[in-house]
Amino acid sequence: FTACGGNFIVFLVYTQMMKDVPWYHLFRTGNVIGLMIMPLSFFYFRSILKPKVFKAFDLVHFIPALLYTIDYLPVFLLPGPEKIAMATREMQMPDRGQSLQNGWITPSINWVIVRTLLMTTYWVLQIRMLYCTSRIRQFNVLLKENRAIIRWFVITCVLQAFYFLPFYLNFFIGASPYNFIIIHTSISAGVFVQIVLLFFSPEILYGLRGLIISYPDSSRHIKRENAADIGEERTSTSLTGNAAKDQTPGQDFLASKDITSNNDIHQETSHIPKLLEYLSEEKIKEIALKIDEVLVEDHAYLQKGYSMRDLSIATGYQPYLLSAVIHQEHKQHFNDFINFQRVRHACILIKSGAGKLLTLQALAEESGFNNRNSFTTAFKKHMGQTPDT
Incomplete structure (x- = not known):
């Protein structure tokens, strides 16, 4: 759309319609x-290819657009006749006024150069993201399920190269009366191809069929621990036979720890280097069916203090897999999901x-809560009212 x-x-x-009403605005x-x-x-690339949500800090990426708006605010606020006169003059120039810097910030900023460098930078970041995705575990499954x-x-990255490459050519070759047309015609052609691709492959709009998640790189963590604690005797649970073959990355580390809650798991693994893995739709x-079997059908959530470790033992899946699937399928974190089942x-x-x-205390205990306060808080969060109203 942009x-x-x-x-x-x-x-x-x-077309020089910019100087006409109402387009001069x-x-x-x-x-x-x-x-x-x-x-x-x-x-857009990151939201699909990386397990990372948009945060307030990410707004810094839009600071250049904000600075440009501030720089040209006096131009935007010009009276209609003055703006039309300025637009008319610039429409007569070969580059349609792109070489003019008439913002109020001093020294003047060449925003065409800034825009070109910015586009190049983000294009490189997208290419790097695609490269990193190609190296994740189960990439062959990802490609099979999401080839389109x-x-x-x-193709988008290839076409987006035409957003900035013509400007570099213009810089090295020099100005020409046809440069403006060539540059923006190439961009328009790229956008047209993207629209055609969307028309014939609408499944693109739905994102990945599976899910890319991060998991702890336990091998690197264990090497670091051994290097830091030379001579210290360690014990850990080891898997043998078929169990060792089926072991999930990170299982050796988590199995060796006495983890009793979801928060403990986060604290134990938050400092471990992360790797990426693709979970297929199947x-x-x-995993979702197994979670439902344990929690919904067997009512395991009625156990007080039920933790992610308990669910991991019951299902046979690692906590990071369970957490990712719960968030994907139910849009909730583990604790909220458990409390929601208890409230139901x-x-x-x-x-x-x-x-x-x-009594309220007895009802809380019957539903798996430790006390009436946590029960009331969870009930109000999920139902919008307290249980005694």
Whole structure:
């Protein structure tokens, strides 16, 4: 959408409609889009190829667009007649005024150069992301299940190269009356090809069929521990025979620890180097069914202090796999998911009439909570009201 918006601005400039009503209000706004298009593309790549969510800190990527808006704020606020006169003058120039720096920040900033360097940087980051993805565990399964979207990413990067390569050619070859047309025609052609690809492969819009997750690189952690604690005797649980063959990466480390809660697992593994792994769609369904079997059918959540380790032992899957699948399938973290099941159980007791015969403390204990306070807090969070209302 941003690329299409940028091309529309270029169309207004090329046809000189920019100086007409009401389009003159968009005068000099093209670079706002130009400075945002590749950061937005980068976050699109990252949202699909990396298990990382958008955070407030990520807004720093849009500082260049904000600075440009501030720089050209006096131009944006010009009265209509003055803006039309400025647009008319610049439309007559071979480069349509791109070489002019009429912002108010001193010294003047050449935003065309800034935009070109910014696009190049994010393009390189996308290429690096694709390369790292190609090296994750189970990449062959990922490629088999998601060939269309991987092909889409590769073609998109190739086409996006035309967003900035013509500007480098323009810089080395020199100015030409046709450069403006050549540069933006190549960009428009790339956008058109992307639209065609989306039309014939709509599954691209749904993202990956499976899930890319991170897991602790226990081998590197163990080497570091051995190097730091020479001479210290260690004991660990080892797997033999078929069990050793089926061991999941990170299992040797987690199996050797006395982990009793989800928070303990996070504390033990947060400092360990992370690797990436692909969970196929079939594997996600398999793990999700096992989780439902243990928690929903067997009502394991009614056990007080039920932890991720307990679920891991019951299902046979590592905690990081269970956490990823729970978040993927239920959009909740482990503790919230367990409490939600407990609250649902309490609601069933209340509706059946059995809950009316119990005190709030007794109802909390029957539902797997340690005390009435944690029960009331969880009930209000998930149901929007307290259990005694």
